[in-house]
Amino acid sequence: MTHPLYLRAELQKIESQQLAQGLPLMERAGTAAARWIGGHYPRSSVITVLVGPGNNGGDGYVCARHLYIAGFTVHVWPVLHVGDLAADASQARRLWLELGPERIAGLPSDTTLVIDAVFGIGLNRPVPEDVATTFRQINDAGLNVVALDIPSGLDADSGQIHGCVLSANHTLTFIGDKPGLHTAHGQDAAGEVVLFELDLPAAAYPAAPNTLYETTRLPAQLRRHQESNKGTFGTVGVIGGAAGMAGAAILAGRAALRLGAGKVRIGMLAAATAYDPLMPELMLADAALAIKQPHDVWLVGPGLGRDDTAIDVLTTLLSRSEPLVLDADALNLLATHSALFAQCKARQGDTVITPHPAEAARLLNKETSAVQAQRLDAVRELAFRLNAVALIKGSGTVVSDGLQISINQSGNAALASAGQGDVLGGMIAALLAQGMSALEATQFGVYLHGAAADQWLQSNAAGIGLGASETVEHARTVLNRLK
Incomplete structure (x- = not known):
């Protein structure tokens, strides 16, 4: 059915307001993603989580931890130097490192599922060429890919590609749905979109002038x-x-x-x-x-x-x-x-x-x-x-x-x-x-x-x-x- 779509600035405002109230959004997002993946992929899957230096990477660390605890074989590969992470993402990384190391040698050859947690909705520049090369290799290999929040390289507002995109079979998007997942290159890049609102209260959402339209009713x-x-x-x-x-x-x-x-x-x-x-x-x-x-x-x-x-x-x-x-x-x-x-x-x-x-x-x-x-x-x-x-x-x-x-x-x-x-x-x-x-x-x-x-x-x-x-x-x- 028809539901709201939120622009990047709107989502960032919602997120900052909820974080100020102490909601553990990163933990909720990573947990929701892990549960969905656990219900859709067999325990024999070999999962590689690609993480970036921001909050999207933090979601990836949380997801990796919960999948590992659930019995999956999980590798974490920081495809960019993580540097000084924000507090929540740094905590998520620390909890992962207590379970397993980060992999820096590239994608394991036995990987059957890639989780994309590299770039989130804040990306507004071309994907670095070394990362783009990795994305193209994964795209060409035909591996299953699940994107967290948005496929890395896709613009959340317009559906345009910032140089290169890691195309997904499924996109697990958080808090609110995004226009860029559904227009221009979005449908090809995002695959099936699944929304997790992370138990935010209805009052957290402003009136949305943008909607995703579908219907099952005769006017x-x-x-x-x-x-x-x-x-x-x-x-x-x-x-x-x-x-x-x-x-x-x-x-x-x-x-x-x-x-x-x-x-x-x-x-x-x-x-x-x-x-x-x-x-x-x-x-x-x-x-x-x-x-x-x-x-x-x-x-x-x-x-x-x-x-x-x-x-x-x-x-x-x-x-x-x-x-x-x-x-x-x-x-x-x-x-x-x-x-x-x-x-x-x-x-x-x-x-x-x-x-x-x-x-x-x-x-x-x-x-x-x-x-x-x-x-x-x-x-x-x-x-x-x-x-x-x-x-x-x-x-x-x-x-x-x-x-x-x-x-x-x-x-x-x-x-x-x-x-x-x-x-x-x-x-x-x-x-x-x-x-x-x-x-x-x-x-x-x-x-x-x-x-x-x-x-x-x-x-x-x-x-x-x-x-x-x-x-x-x-x-x-x-x-x-x-x-």
Whole structure:
């Protein structure tokens, strides 16, 4: 279920306040990690704990001690000079040295499990090259790795990598969950994330504007009542399908219909075909005629193009009050035409924008790498600048209304294929048409899109070859299983 995410500064403040009250956080963290590892790995495991010079290393010493007492073969390897440790970490090291020595000769050849306690959430510089070499050797060897709090080398706030990261199968994170574990490189580096709050009181946690989003419940707005008709569930208008790009608009329309919109009309900029033979329920028309018809929600952008006709259509729909979803070339036109950008910002109706990182970069006049380096800041800035609910696609899609930010929990790399963005736009438009708010429709639509790919992955383990049309069908199945 949805739960809070805390930035580095927030977690450091929580930790310092609890330490001031005398809570033994390091002992609790190391003990919790040892218990979890003891319940998931056999006693025959040969464990090497990599420790660093800070409190994360102290967690590692505590974990090593408890695993050794539990009967595991445990080695401790300080991969950096520990120097003058803080009091808690120094005590943890002293208690370990009463049981066994530190190893300085490298990773034992019989190691079956590595525990990463080198760098914690405070890391803000590149991993030293000698340590990075060790990380790469472990990554290449394919050993099981459990990270304590965060994989060493991963930024806790952004999910970016500080030069090199020791990738984990599991990350046992403490006190509060971190955004960087769930977006950008975080999902690849962290593996499965397990949260231990270390018995902190609820009052220790401030209100969190950032959340990890997932759900198992069907939104109330989507529940069907017997006294319903097609008008009850809204009419979606999709505008796009310029020459050579008709498929984008049709994919979006199919997604909107399959996700529950009562009616869907596709306004094609190129000559419209008579009907969609795979889904004749869709209404196809010339775009100039379609925009004259009443619709509850508009989706503009799939296959739109960037010519004068596209600009005229976008200008017209930006002036309307109906909820508006902007994708693909609609976003590119906003980025290159300041008048359209200003018109979007001034809209009174709900607006949702759905860029991928490169499109977000154009809208913000930044490099794509800068957007990816600070995905949370970028999505909030987009929402504020355009007076919209914004998302930025990618691993751990981020969504914001300018105030709060959520990171989507579902999805996998199978979604990296053509047409998936068109499908997502159609899904969000359908949810808006059925009465969900812009923020709710965007968060839930992104989640369903990812969950559809996760369902497909269950029978296609390599994750290769998911088509956008297939995603539509899986999304409908996932939706109808919610209660």
